[in-house]
Amino acid sequence: xxxxxxxxxxxxxxxxxxxxxxxxxxxxxxxxxxxxxxxxxxxxxxxxxxxxxxxxxxxxxxxxxxxxxxxxxxxxxxxxxxxxxxxxxxxxxxxxxxxxxxxxxxxxxxxxxxxxxxxxxxxxxxxxxxxxxxxxxxxxxxxxxxxxxxxxxxxxxxxxxxxxxxxxxxxxxxxxxxxxxxxxxxxxxxxxxxxxxxxxxxxxxxxxxxxxxxxxxxxxxxxxxxxxxxxxxxxxxxxxxxxxxxxxxxxxxxxxxxxxxxxxxxxxxxxxxxxxxxxxxxxxxxxxxxxx
Amino acid sequence: xxxxxxxxxxxxxxxxxxxxxxxxxxxxxxxxxxxxxxxxxxxxxxxxxxxxxxxxxxxxxxxxxxxxxxxxxxxxxxxxxxxxxxxxxxxxxxxxxxxxxxxxxxxxxxxxxxxxxxxxxxxxxxxxxxxxxxxxxxxxxxxxxxxxxxxxxxxxxxxxxxxxxxxxxxxxxxxxxxxxxxxxxxxxxxxxxxxxxxxxxxxxxxxxxxxxxxxxxxxxxxxxxxxxxxxxxxxxxxxxxxxxxxxxxxxxxxxxxxx
Amino acid sequence: xxxxxxxxxxxxxxxxxxxxxxxxxxxxxxxxxxxxxxxxxxxxxxxxxxxxxxxxxxxxxxxxxxxxxxxxxxxxxxxxxxxxxxxxxxxxxxxxxxxxxxxxxxxxxxxxxxxxxxxxxxxxxxxxxxxxxxxxxxxxxxxxxxxxxxxxxxxxxxxxxxxxxxxxxxxxxxxxxxxxxxxxxxxxxxxxxxxxxxxxxxxxxxxxxxxxxxxxxxxxxxxxxxxxxxxxxxxxxxxxxxxxxxxxxxxxxxxxxxxxxxxxxxxxxxxxxxxxxxxxxxxxxxxxxxxxxxxxxxxxxxxxxxxxxxxxxxxxxxx
Numbered sequence: 123x124x125x126x127x128x129x130x131x132x133x134x135x136x137x138x139x140x141x142x143x144x145x146x147x148x149x150x151x152x153x154x155x156x157x158x159x160x161x162x163x164x165x166x167x168x169x170x171x172x173x174x175x176x177x178x179x180x181x182x183x184x185x186x187x188x189x190x191x192x193x194x195x196x197x198x199x200x201x202x203x204x205x206x207x208x209x210x211x212x213x214x215x216x217x218x219x220x221x222x223x224x225x226x227x228x229x230x231x232x233x234x235x236x237x238x239x240x241x242x243x244x245x246x247x248x249x250x251x252x253x254x255x256x257x258x259x260x261x262x263x264x265x266x267x268x269x270x271x272x273x274x275x276x277x278x279x280x281x282x283x284x285x286x287x288x289x290x291x292x293x294x295x296x297x298x299x300x301x302x303x304x305x306x307x308x309x310x311x312x313x314x315x316x317x318x319x320x321x322x323x324x325x326x327x328x329x330x331x332x333x334x335x336x337x338x339x340x341x342x343x344x345x346x347x348x349x350x351x352x353x354x355x356x357x358x359x360x361x362x363x364x365x366x367x368x369x370x371x372x373x374x375x376x377x378x379x380x381x382x383x384x385x386x387x388x389x390x391x392x393x394x395x396x397x398x399x400x401x402x403x404x405x406x407x408x409x410x411x412x413x414x
Numbered sequence: 415x416x417x418x419x420x421x422x423x424x425x426x427x428x429x430x431x432x433x434x435x436x437x438x439x440x441x442x443x444x445x446x447x448x449x450x451x452x453x454x455x456x457x458x459x460x461x462x463x464x465x466x467x468x469x470x471x472x473x474x475x476x477x478x479x480x481x482x483x484x485x486x487x488x489x490x491x492x493x494x495x496x497x498x499x500x501x502x503x504x505x506x507x508x509x510x511x512x513x514x515x516x517x518x519x520x521x522x523x524x525x526x527x528x529x530x531x532x533x534x535x536x537x538x539x540x541x542x543x544x545x546x547x548x549x550x551x552x553x554x555x556x557x558x559x560x561x562x563x564x565x566x567x568x569x570x571x572x573x574x575x576x577x578x579x580x581x582x583x584x585x586x587x588x589x590x591x592x593x594x595x596x597x598x599x600x601x602x603x604x605x606x607x608x609x610x611x612x613x614x615x616x617x618x619x620x621x622x623x624x625x626x627x628x629x630x631x632x633x634x635x636x637x638x639x640x641x642x643x644x645x646x647x648x649x650x651x652x653x654x655x656x657x658x659x660x661x662x663x664x665x666x667x668x669x670x671x672x673x
Numbered sequence: 674x675x676x677x678x679x680x681x682x683x684x685x686x687x688x689x690x691x692x693x694x695x696x697x698x699x700x701x702x703x704x705x706x707x708x709x710x711x712x713x714x715x716x717x718x719x720x721x722x723x724x725x726x727x728x729x730x731x732x733x734x735x736x737x738x739x740x741x742x743x744x745x746x747x748x749x750x751x752x753x754x755x756x757x758x759x760x761x762x763x764x765x766x767x768x769x770x771x772x773x774x775x776x777x778x779x780x781x782x783x784x785x786x787x788x789x790x791x792x793x794x795x796x797x798x799x800x801x802x803x804x805x806x807x808x809x810x811x812x813x814x815x816x817x818x819x820x821x822x823x824x825x826x827x828x829x830x831x832x833x834x835x836x837x838x839x840x841x842x843x844x845x846x847x848x849x850x851x852x853x854x855x856x857x858x859x860x861x862x863x864x865x866x867x868x869x870x871x872x873x874x875x876x877x878x879x880x881x882x883x884x885x886x887x888x889x890x891x892x893x894x895x896x897x898x899x900x901x902x903x904x905x906x907x908x909x910x911x912x913x914x915x916x917x918x919x920x921x922x923x924x925x926x927x928x929x930x931x932x933x934x935x936x937x938x939x940x941x942x943x944x945x946x947x948x949x950x951x952x953x954x955x956x957x958x959x960x961x962x963x964x965x966x967x968x969x970x971x972x973x974x975x976x977x978x979x980x981x982x983x984x985x986x987x988x989x990x991x992x
Contacts, residue, residue: 208963212966216968219920219958220958222912223955223959223962226951226954226955227952230951230952231955233948233951384809384810385806388803388807392799394795395785399785399788402792465867467866492865492868495869500868503867508860508864509860509861510860511856512853512856516856519853520865520868521868521869523854534842534845534849587868
């Protein structure tokens with residue numbers, strides 16, 4: 123029983139990182155139907171930014187997190203403007219390949235500029251382990267979980283309560299109609315990229331703290347996992363992305379804990395396929411019935 | 415004498431909503447029947463049930479065709495098409511990026527089974543069947559004055575021609591029953607007159623049964639031998655055009671309470 | 674019929690001429706082993722990408738799992754030719770690779786091909802990863818380290834002939850009644866069903882055919898390179914095949930050839946740039962997509978038939 127709760131705690135902290143990343147995928151997909159392959163690399167940029175400012179400018183955790191979110195947001199907006207906007211009316215598969223190109227560019231550009239070495243992320247917060255009824259919880263795990271939850275609640279508030287959030291929902295349902303009622307499509311899409319990428323930037327700093335090591339290719343695998351999480355939850359659905367992230371995080375830690383870590387990813391993909399076969403549009407996704 | 419198509423107590427529920435409730439109807443050989451009703455009455459849903467696009471919740475559909483008696487409910491759409499029920503769509507569903515000729519040839523495909531090896535390695539038999547198919551398709555297209563457009567992409571045809579091509583495509587499956595879903599939608603009176611002639615021609619030269627959904631009453635009254643009226647998912651009335659025109663319930667459904 | 678025979682003869686002459694051209698260039702030393710290596714890689718990529726183009730461009734099913742089927746072929750050849758180290762053994766291994774790939778494609782395809790668009794892409798990607806992870810954990814396949822010292826039976830003529838054969842099979846499939854049925858599924862599933870097309874069957878047919886050519890490519894890859902590891906067949910491999918398809922033009926086999934050659938040459942040229950190589954490659958990819966969104970050739974196809982009928986028409990106009 124103890125190990126069960128221990129795995130839940132570990133799974134939740136890993137899952138919250140996936141959830142933060144999945145939110146970016148799901149928002150971008152919801153609004154322009156693009157699998158933003160470069161999203162995982164924005165998370166890498168966030169981690170590198172955190173590494174830099176903590177080491178060089180001696181930022182504290184909060185400052186590092188907030189500035190990484192700003193950097194993430196800015197890079198998301200820039201990428202959308204230069205790489206995706208010219209292709210908004212092109213075949214979707216073209217935009218997907220461009221996104222893959224951007225991802226390659228960021229990964230290899232960073233490797234070229236700053237070398238591909240793995241480096242230690244500065245531990246600005248000293249790890250303290252608490253023993254709660256036999257379950258070990260570190261302050262970093264709590265920090266990750268709390269930060270992720272605060273950000274997700276904030277995001278939900280922005281989407282549901284603000285004018286910009288309303289515009290985002292309108293554009294994702296029907297861009298033409300949204301434009302007719304005076305919504306600035308370009309602004310709304312940029313804003314969506316800014317929000318999603320800010321979360322990725324934050325996730326980058328959090329994972330740096332958690333795993334203590336970063337490298338230019340670190341975005342690849344979590345990026346794909348987070349995308350799987352978004353699909354699992356129903357791509358386009360914000361609560362779906364969070365739930366999907368947590369499910370994958372918990373699933374991974376459990377498979378690992380029963381000694382099948384070599385099959386960790388296989389189990390994740392298998393569960394994904396099974397869920398898609400039962401719910402073809404994911405857990406929270408609405409499957410659009412075609413009108414005949 | 416059993417009917418060509420016999421429909422008994424057909425029901426379709428979408429969640430809590432009953433789109434088609436307890437519809438029983440039949441079609442005879444060589445009949446031209448119209449299905450009318452206000453918007454949202456469930457006409458297209460009924461078409462979708464009959465052609466297998468969506469499964470019925472309950473009820474039975476039986477075909478007494480040239481090849482014997484077959485229940486159609488629960489069958490997939492392509493099987494139903496194979497058995498001789500073909501259709502057009504309300505919002506034209508041609509294979510847009512393919513040529514006019516290809517559109518027609520595709521509808522003929524299922525009648526010509528050929529092995530993988532003869533197809534891939536182009537046995538003489540492959541070329542022979544292909545030549546025969548193309549000849550047949552061209553003949554069919556010529557009847558509908560589409561022979562000059564065979565290499566045009568379907569999406570580049572004018573609207574009226576697209577509707578015509580859809581009828582040709584449906585005929586290419588060699589149906590016993592043809593379902594036409596609002597063939598006159600978006601046409602002016604002159605075009606509708608042409609279409610009326612065309613439908614008559616189809617029925618006579620192909621000896622098939624036609625069921626059509628239509629809002630244009632002039633077309634319906636000119637063409638139909640019998641009419642079914644659908645309202646709120648159930649049959650409101652049936653009969654000859656004259657009977658329907660004087661039916662109080664029908665007038666009320668169309669014109670509202672005050673009539 | 675006679676006309677068809679004429680076109681087929683022209684194609685055959687082109688293929689034989691291409692073979693002798695390469696042979697001569699190798700003999701007089703214009704093509705060294707470095708360039709030969711590049712050409713073989715291009716050939717294997719052509720086999721992979723034409724198969725994927727069939728699935729994506731013609732059947733309209735977005736599959737991201739091509740590398741999994743390639744892995745099956747590669748491992749079939751690696752395992753079998755290590756014990757049956759003869760040319761016959763090599764061809765048997767190709768055949769077995771195809772059979773296993775077909776079975777895998779059926780297991781993956783029957784449930785997942787119901788899914789649409791990106792959901793299908795992610796499901797096939799997952800299936801391909803599952804294949805890779807299974808190989809990664811099996812004793813017979815040498816685990817994560819992979820297999821080496823695989824006997825080399827695939828030289829450039831084998832690859833050249835296989836490129837020709839698989840292309841003929843796929844192009845003939847596309848330009849047949851089967852191909853028309855497959856294209857109708859891409860255009861409109863509901864209309865296709867209503868016209869008597871068994872949508873499930875044709876989706877599966879395209880998927881299985883694509884998977885079996887991928888297995889052939891895998892066999893050639895294993896036998897030519899003599900070393901394989903599970904990580905050669907990951908998501909990135911599937912993506913690089915997809916890049917060839919989209920870059921050439923989704924729905925153009927000619928485009929796939931052009932893109933495979935362009936990317937192959939680009940890759941070789943960029944070897945000299947060291948660390949900058951992938952940066953330039955990525956930038957080139959983005960720029961091509963932005964300025965040629967439908968790929969290098971769109972849906973254009975090289976057709977001897979069209980060239981002939983065009984010149985005939987010209988003659989008629991001129992006379």
